Amino acid sequence: xxxxxxxxxxxxxxxxxxxxxxxxxxxxxxxxxxxxxxxxxxxxxxxxxxxxxxxxxxxxxxxxxxxxxxxxxxxxxxxxxxxxxxxxxxxxxxxxxxxxxxxxxxxxxxxxxxxxxxxxxxxxxxxxxxxxxxxxxxxxxxxxxxxxxxxxxxxxxxxxxxxxxxxxxxxxxxxxxxxxxxxxxxxxxxxxxxxxxxxxxxxxxxxxxxxxxxxxxxxxxxxxxxxxxxxxxxxxxxxxxxxxxxxxxxxxxxxxxxxxxxxxxxxxxxxxxxxxxxxxxxxxxxxxxxxxxxxxxxxxxxxxxxxxxxxxxxxxxxxxxxxxxxxxxxxxxxxxxxxxxxxxxxxxxxxxxxxxxxxxxxxxxxxxxxxxxxxxxxxxxxxxxxxxxxxxxxxxxxxxxxxxxxxxxxxxxxxxxxxxxxxxxxxxxxxxxxxxxxxxxxxxxxxxxxxxxxxxxxxxxxxxxxxxxxxxxxxxxxxxxxxxxxxxxxxxxxxxxxxxxxxxxxxxxxxxxxxxxxxxxxxxxxxxxxxxxxxxxxxxxxxxxxxxxxxxxxxxxxxxxxxxxxxxxxxxxxxxxxxxxxxxxxxxxxxxxxxxxxxxxxxxxxxxxxxxxxxxxxxxxxxxxxxxxxxxxxxxxxxxxxxxxxxxxxxxxxxxxxxxxxxxxxxxxxxxxxxxxxxxxxxxxxxxxxxxxxxxxxxxxxxxxxxxxxxxxxxxxxxxxxxxxxxxxxxxxxxxxxxxxx
Ligand code: ATP
Ligand code: MG
Numbered sequence: 001x002x003x004x005x006x007x008x009x010x011x012x013x014x015x016x017x018x019x020x021x022x023x024x025x026x027x028x029x030x031x032x033x034x035x036x037x038x039x040x041x042x043x044x045x046x047x048x049x050x051x052x053x054x055x056x057x058x059x060x061x062x063x064x065x066x067x068x069x070x071x072x073x074x075x076x077x078x079x080x081x082x083x084x085x086x087x088x089x090x091x092x093x094x095x096x097x098x099x100x101x102x103x104x105x106x107x108x109x110x111x112x113x114x115x116x117x118x119x120x121x122x123x124x125x126x127x128x129x130x131x132x133x134x135x136x137x138x139x140x141x142x143x144x145x146x147x148x149x150x151x152x153x154x155x156x157x158x159x160x161x162x163x164x165x166x167x168x169x170x171x172x173x174x175x176x177x178x179x180x181x182x183x184x185x186x187x188x189x190x191x192x193x194x195x196x197x198x199x200x201x202x203x204x205x206x207x208x209x210x211x212x213x214x215x216x217x218x219x220x221x222x223x224x225x226x227x228x229x230x231x232x233x234x235x236x237x238x239x240x241x242x243x244x245x246x247x248x249x250x251x252x253x254x255x256x257x258x259x260x261x262x263x264x265x266x267x268x269x270x271x272x273x274x275x276x277x278x279x280x281x282x283x284x285x286x287x288x289x290x291x292x293x294x295x296x297x298x299x300x301x302x303x304x305x306x307x308x309x310x311x312x313x314x315x316x317x318x319x320x321x322x323x324x325x326x327x328x329x330x331x332x333x334x335x336x337x338x339x340x341x342x343x344x345x346x347x348x349x350x351x352x353x354x355x356x357x358x359x360x361x362x363x364x365x366x367x368x369x370x371x372x373x374x375x376x377x378x379x380x381x382x383x384x385x386x387x388x389x390x391x392x393x394x395x396x397x398x399x400x401x402x403x404x405x406x407x408x409x410x411x412x413x414x415x416x417x418x419x420x421x422x423x424x425x426x427x428x429x430x431x432x433x434x435x436x437x438x439x440x441x442x443x444x445x446x447x448x449x450x451x452x453x454x455x456x457x458x459x460x461x462x463x464x465x466x467x468x469x470x471x472x473x474x475x476x477x478x479x480x481x482x483x484x485x486x487x488x489x490x491x492x493x494x495x496x497x498x499x500x501x502x503x504x505x506x507x508x509x510x511x512x513x514x515x516x517x518x519x520x521x522x523x524x525x526x527x528x529x530x531x532x533x534x535x536x537x538x539x540x541x542x543x544x545x546x547x548x549x550x551x552x553x554x555x556x557x558x559x560x561x562x563x564x565x566x567x568x569x570x571x572x573x574x575x576x577x578x579x580x581x582x583x584x585x586x587x588x589x590x591x592x593x594x595x596x597x598x599x600x601x602x603x604x605x606x607x608x609x610x611x612x613x614x615x616x617x618x619x620x621x622x623x624x625x626x627x628x629x630x631x632x633x634x635x636x637x638x639x640x641x642x643x644x645x646x647x648x649x650x651x652x653x654x655x656x657x658x659x660x661x662x663x664x665x666x667x668x669x670x671x672x673x674x675x676x677x678x679x680x681x682x683x684x685x686x687x688x689x690x691x692x693x694x695x696x697x698x699x700x701x702x703x704x705x706x707x708x709x710x711x712x713x714x715x716x717x718x719x720x721x722x723x724x725x726x727x728x729x730x731x732x733x734x735x736x737x738x739x740x741x742x
Contacts, residue, residue, distance in 0.1 A: 011040040014080060014124050016072075017047050028076035035072055035080070035124055048130040055128040056084070056493070063089075064128055065493050066110045072124070080124040086113040086493060087133075094444060119407070119492040126490060354386045354393045354428040369626070370616045373581030377572070377609040379602050387574045388567040389425045392560060396429045396532065399556055403530045404433070404442050404496055409487075409522035411531040415538045416560025419600030422534045423502055425560075429532075430500065445530075446497045452506030458514045461507055469497065480517065487527040496528045504535040505670060515540070519555065537670025562599020565591040571601055572608055581612065582627045589632050597740070598733055603639075611635035640737040644730040647710055648738035654695050657686050658703045659712070659735050662728060672732075676704055677722040697722065 017034030024030075034049040048054060048069060055064040071083035087110040090098065098105075110133070366372035375381060386393065396412065403410045416422050436442040448468040450461050462479035466472055474482065501507070507514045519541060522529045537543075541555055563571065568591035576582065590611070594604040611631040619625055648659065661682035665674040680700050687694035695703065704726060708715035714727040728735065 013038045030074050032072040037129065046129055052130050053133045055131050056122065057126045057128060082122050082124050082127060084120055084122060087111060088113040122492040123490050356382050356384060356428060369579055369581045370612055370619060373576055373579050374609055374612040376575050376577065376579060377605050377612065379605050383575055384577065385574060386421060386424055386428060387570050388563065389421050392558060393425050393429060395558060396426060397432060400429065400433055400498060400530055401442060404445055407496065407528060409527040409529040410556065411519055411522040411533060412556045412558060413541055414532060414534045414558045414560065415536065417536060417562050417598060419602035420560040420562055421601060422560050426500055426532055426534060444495055446495050448497060449500045452503035458507040458509045461514050465499065487521040487524050487529055490526040494528055496530060498530045500532045502534045504533045505537055505540065508671060540670055563595060563601055565595035568595055568601060568604045572604065580626065583629065586627050586629050586632045589629055593636055597736055603733060607635050607639055610639060640734060642734065644712060645734050645738040647712060648735060655703050655707060656739055657683050658707065660739060661686055663732060663735060673725055673727050675722065676700060676724045676726060679726065
């Protein structure tokens with residue numbers, strides 16, 4: 001029975017080619033030599049066999065991945081799997097490794113890819129079709145001290161004793177030369193290149209590539225590859241097209257899992273000069289060519305026969321993996337995605353105070369201590385460190401790091417009242433992770449950020465995420481469908497996506513679909529999506545889920561507590577960084593005032609900055625001074641004594657209680673909007689506690705319209721009676737400050 005696929009609206013059926021080659025009764029798996037892809041619309045049948053190169057579905061329909069088919073098997077659940085070796089386009093190669101190539105790379109070139117973290121076990125339905133690749137010659141490597149390929153080979157051979165490949169590898173990887181150069185030989189003439197390679201062989205005692213010699217080459221190339229590994233470069237770049245001789249080398253390269261550069265046949269046309277060079281090489285290397293055709297197993301010829309006839313030139317014929325190598329590369333079929341552990345333990349900044357990178361260019365020097373303090377205290381200034389958030393930083397870092405290493409998805413829900421450093425801490429975590437990925441300590445990942453405050457409508461979140469991820473611009477409904485599909489389908493080579501959703505509270509919709517999807521996508525088996533959701537409300541997930549099962553989502557939670565006065569003191573001192581602009585008592589006063597109200601670092605910094613401004617103004621009149629208690633008190637009064645605060649202070653008892661009830665409802669709901677009915681419930685409870693008679697419904701409606709007329713509240717225009725929606729037109733801090741001493 002075949003599997004249906006609806007690629008490009010046409011039915012594609014995948015069925016095995018031939019009978020099983022072998023079966024494992026215990027695992028209930030069967031291996032096959034080929035797969036038939038039948039397209040119902042075009043009525044074509046394509047047979048792909050082991051060893052052939054294939055195109056695999058990518059994130060983008062126009063950019064399929066390239067791989068070589070190593071194994072085909074059916075598991076116990078009768079699902080069809082393929083085990084592949086990935087080849088990367090230059091765009092998939094990390095920029096720091098691209099630099100090592102030191103040459104222009106055509107978009108058609110692909111590189112043997114040993115980057116850990118990609119699944120090599122894929123569903124056959126992701127295979128689009130077979131493709132042809134042509135191999136190019138291995139590169140010439142030149143070390144800092146003139147060490148070239150030959151000398152590396154010699155060095156490795158002399159180190160090697162009786163097949164102790166691993167010890168050779170280790171000895172080769174230990175010293176870490178920094179400036180190994182990889183030189184392209186594109187310009188070299190074919191004949192000189194052939195001669196050079198011939199002389200390299202002679203230097204290694206390789207006269208004719210016999211099986212034994214292959215073994216020698218095998219270990220030598222392995223050592224060379226590991227030398228590359230020592231430079232954290234998993235590519236082996238190849239200089240130019242070079243006929244049959246290259247084929248032999250390529251055969252060996254594949255055999256030993258070395259690295260080759262291949263060209264996609266789909267996109268290239270082989271130029272006459274290359275073909276001429278090929279002819280030349282063919283003549284010169286006729287003996288090795290005849291051997292190469294011998295070395296390609298009879299099985300390969302057999303494959304050629306059974307396949308749908310395809311015209312293959314010798315150059316473009318896909319290289320079949322020799323039997324022995326196939327054995328070594330056969331993966332034990334497993335249904336669970338394979339995790340490739342990273343070499344060594346990841347270097348995470350344990351117990352480190354998160355730091356923020358320094359500026360490249362020095363800013364204009366501030367004229368006075370007070371001016372410097374004012375600039376340092378601005379909320380938009382990037383602090384050098386985030387004191388008092390070390391634990392939270394470490395927990396978030398560990399969460400994302402472990403998911404990245406496992407190649408899985410997950411969601412962390414981060415909540416806390418405003419100004420508790422949620423955004424600042426998450427940004428710092430991402431910066432450290434990006435740095436670790438750049439240094440190859442972690443697998444590379446896509447980073448996206450969406451802010452509920454910046455979206456015109458919650459559904460725009462879908463549009464923005466899709467655009468950031470794939471560059472596609474579509475409507476919100478379509479984007480939601482595409483994203484759900486993307487996170488639900490296996491994307492074996494897809495990088496993990498780290499998505500930060502800030503101000504999540506604002507993505508509130510009537511059906512809660514946006515928030516629900518954000519919590520749901522990371523739980524999908526193939527999502528490879530890590531979400532860091534930041535919100536002010538603690539129990540938002542529970543309220544979104546309502547009748548959906550919240551526990552299924554397995555959210556990891558983190559709550560940022562309001563800062564205590566000591567922490568706020570530490571934050572201000574660390575921001576000032578030894579700039580002696582404040583009296584110690586003045587800092588303590590601000591910290592205590594803010595900690596008693598909200599524990600909001602933003603508010604604390606604002607007051608300090610305003611106090612500095614007042615002090616600067618005073619200094620202009622007389623002798624220069626530093627910020628004292630008087631300046632801070634003036635700043636606090638100024639900040640909180642707005643006409644609004646005065647209006648609240650002079651309001652009636654029921655009006656004040658109505659405002660208290662609004663604060664209580666906002667805190668309960670986590671949304672800064674409520675109906676009069678919801679507020680009324682709180683007000684009645686408050687009056688009961690105070691032992692005073694509660695207002696009637698019509699009195700509450702009158703209170704509401706009076707506060708609305710004073711612009712302390714924003715009241716909905718329509719007359720919905722108790723269903724009327726209200727919002728505060730002043731900050732919650734101001735209301736609390738005004739009502740505090742009552
Ligand atoms: P909101 O919920 O309103 O988005 P938030 O919790 O995301 O608030 P941030 O934006 O991270 O708060 O922080 C507010 C301001 O306070 C920023 O300028 C930030 O630099 C500063 N800040 C917060 N915590 C610290 C800290 N531990 N050290 C230094 N500065 C801090
Ligand atoms: Mg924030």
